[in-house]
Amino acid sequence: MSILLQITSTLTDTAAQAAASLTPPAPTEQSMSLWEMASKGGPILYPIAILSILSFYIFFERLFVIMKFSRLDQNFMNQIRDQVHQGNIPAARSLCKATDSPIARMIDKGLARLGKPIRDIESAIENQGKLEVFLMEKNMGFLGTIAGIAPMFGFLGTIFGVIKIFYQISLQSSLEIDTISGGLYVKMISSASGLLVGMIAYSFYHYLMQRIDRVINKMEISAVQFVDLLEEPVKP
Numbered sequence: 001m002s003i004l005l006q007i008t009s010t011l012t013d014t015a016a017q018a019a020a021s022l023t024p025p026a027p028t029e030q031s032m033s034l035w036e037m038a039s040k041g042g043p044i045l046y047p048i049a050i051l052s053i054l055s056f057y058i059f060f061e062r063l064f065v066i067m068k069f070s071r072l073d074q075n076f077m078n079q080i081r082d083q084v085h086q087g088n089i090p091a092a093r094s095l096c097k098a099t100d101s102p103i104a105r106m107i108d109k110g111l112a113r114l115g116k117p118i119r120d121i122e123s124a125i126e127n128q129g130k131l132e133v134f135l136m137e138k139n140m141g142f143l144g145t146i147a148g149i150a151p152m153f154g155f156l157g158t159i160f161g162v163i164k165i166f167y168q169i170s171l172q173s174s175l176e177i178d179t180i181s182g183g184l185y186v187k188m189i190s191s192a193s194g195l196l197v198g199m200i201a202y203s204f205y206h207y208l209m210q211r212i213d214r215v216i217n218k219m220e221i222s223a224v225q226f227v228d229l230l231e232e233p234v235k236p
Helices: 002-022 034-039 045-070 076-085 089-098 102-112 118-136 140-171 177-231
Strands: none
Touching (some): 045 118, 045 177, 076 089, 089 102, 102 177, 118 177, 140 177
8 A cells, every 4th residue: 555655656746847847937027228228229329319418408508598587686677767767867777787687688778769759669679579589599499300300210210120120031931920029129219219309308398488488478577667667757
């Protein structure tokens, strides 16, 4: 009886070992770093990287300019009003020249036209305002261009990669799924990179335009206040 149990146990162990040997090993999870992913994206990633650097440079350069243009003392218009009511126009212009702000430069243009019709004064202020807006929006068009062209570079890289994959398939006698999947996921990296850079540039563009719109609103309000100031009766 004991011999039978030993034989049965031996057969069971042998079957278990055989099953274990036939079972394929569990696939190990593999990960890819961003640098490895970028290195496999192909040469099309070089122009995409240049566009990315350019978009960040334009964003921060314009942001600092807009922040500088938006700075203005809250008492600036009150001081201008006091100087104008006192008839001290040279002091009001000196205050404008000492203040580095588009609003101050607009008011200075208006003060330089005092004595002329209101329409001429408004026209001078408006022209100066257009110049200030142009200076704030300088290079903003490049951000819009990057937002549109970066995804195109990505798609172009993917298309070139797919063409290369099908060319390799045409040279093979049999179709292997590894040839397609192994190369296609690499070529999709360029599309993802282009879309990412385009989204960043698009966000930068609209954020800066919102900041510029706020400065323009302040400029328009100050221009209206100055024109109203000229039409106010002077208190004795």
